[in-house]
Amino acid sequence: MKIRQRLMTGALALMTSLAALAADDHDPAKKEAGPNGGRLVTAVEPHLELLVTEDRKVKITFLDEKKQAVDPGETTVKLTCGERANPVRMTFEKDGKSLVSKEVLPEGKNFPAVLQVKSNGKPVFERFQLNLADCPGCEYLEYACTCDHEH
Numbered sequence: 001m002k003i004r005q006r007l008m009t010g011a012l013a014l015m016t017s018l019a020a021l022a023a024d025d026h027d028p029a030k031k032e033a034g035p036n037g038g039r040l041v042t043a044v045e046p047h048l049e050l051l052v053t054e055d056r057k058v059k060i061t062f063l064d065e066k067k068q069a070v071d072p073g074e075t076t077v078k079l080t081c082g083e084r085a086n087p088v089r090m091t092f093e094k095d096g097k098s099l100v101s102k103e104v105l106p107e108g109k110n111f112p113a114v115l116q117v118k119s120n121g122k123p124v125f126e127r128f129q130l131n132l133a134d135c136p137g138c139e140y141l142e143y144a145c146t147c148d149h150e151h
């Protein structure tokens, strides 16, 4: 007589779907800056920091829950900024774990910007005002402001 051993399959598959339900933390009352003083974008997973560098380039760094840089993998970003009639389209290349724009920001200190983040699914857009003035109410520039002062 031949005894056939069968492996028992676990119920692990049930647990993985629960982890995917982890909620987005879109709490408008609590704003946070990125670890380098940039704008924290939480509309995408993983979250990212958008930072304007001293040479007016834009640096995007994806962050894990502990705000440590994570590799962007296949995720791509684009940034369009400036007036709608004459927008500047910025493209990015990898620099370490970050993505850094090849172009520099247009002249000026305050213009509308749209960030597009694309990984596997649909692109996610983040529209904001890229204001490079110092915020009077907190230690960050306006685009990364974490306070609720009147604009």
Ligand SMILES: [Zn+2]
Pocket (backbone or CB within 6 Å): 135, 136, 137, 138, 139, 140, 145, 146, 147, 148, 149
């Ligand atoms: Zn502020």
